[in-house]
Amino acid sequence: MAKFNSKILAGAAIAAALFSQSAYAADVSGDASARIIQPLSITKDADMNFGEILPSDAAGSVTLSTAGSVTASGGATIFDGSNAQAASFDVRGEGNEAYSLTLPTTITLTDDLDNTMTVSNFQSSATEVLNLNGREQFDVGASLSVGANQSAGLYAGSFTVSVDYP
Numbered sequence: 001m002a003k004f005n006s007k008i009l010a011g012a013a014i015a016a017a018l019f020s021q022s023a024y025a026a027d028v029s030g031d032a033s034a035r036i037i038q039p040l041s042i043t044k045d046a047d048m049n050f051g052e053i054l055p056s057d058a059a060g061s062v063t064l065s066t067a068g069s070v071t072a073s074g075g076a077t078i079f080d081g082s083n084a085q086a087a088s089f090d091v092r093g094e095g096n097e098a099y100s101l102t103l104p105t106t107i108t109l110t111d112d113l114d115n116t117m118t119v120s121n122f123q124s125s126a127t128e129v130l131n132l133n134g135r136e137q138f139d140v141g142a143s144l145s146v147g148a149n150q151s152a153g154l155y156a157g158s159f160t161v162s163v164d165y166p
Contacts, residue, residue, distance in 0.1 A: 037165075038092070038095075039093065040092070040093040040164065040165060041091070041092050042089055042090065042092075042161065042163050043089065043090050044087070044088070045090055045137070046085055046086075046087060046088035047085075047087055048064065048119075048141075048159075050062050051070050051081040051084035052078075052079040052083070053077065053150075054076070054079045055076060055147070055149060056075035056076070057148055058074055059075055059145070059147055060073055060075035060077075061073050061074055061076060061144060061146060062143070062144045063142075063143045063144075064086060064142055064143070065141045066086050066140065067125075068084060070084040086139040086141045087139065088139050089137070089138055089139075089140065090136075091130065091135065091137075091163050092135050093130050093163075094130065095132045095134040096129070096130065096132060097129070097130050098128055098129050098130075098165075099128055099129075099164060099165055099166070100128060100163065100164050100166050101138075101161070101162070101163055102164075103124060103159075106118055106119065106120040107119045107157050110155060111154060111155045112154075113151065113153065115150070117145055117146060118144075119144050119159070121143040124140045124141075125140075140161065
């Protein structure tokens with residue numbers, strides 16, 4: 001009987017140890033969440049066009065505003081500004097979110113004979129904040145450097161506009 005009592009006591013001691021340890025344990029649940037936002041996208045709505053320009057024997061420049069108006073200075077003269085227009089872009093993403101806009105510093109326009117002109121001082125009308133619907137349309141203007149006695153021809157080039165969430 002002593003062996004039976006010692007087995008009962010040993011079993012009781014083990015059970016007591018197990019139950020006494022759980023009396024000090026505690027559990028709590030945590031929550032997890034994630035918010036997926038709409039990725040940014042940008043599309044071009046219109047290309048930049050400085051219009052038709054007359055050069056002279058002095059260098060000059062033509063400035064295209066974000067509103068699409070052109071002004072000339074120095075030896076450049078606007079011959080026909082009726083087709084001048086600022087470049088236009090449409091950004092889409094998460095509503096009410098800010099984004100950053102990167103414009104080029106300079107680009108080169110080239111004609112068929114490899115004559116060049118430089119475009120610089122890019123400016124935009126962007127507020128860099130998407131509206132409630134996650135959209136912003138903005139325009140880009142710049143300045144064109146026209147060389148003295150710039151060769152006649154159609155000059156073209158391309159530029160990149162980048163958007164990103166900050």
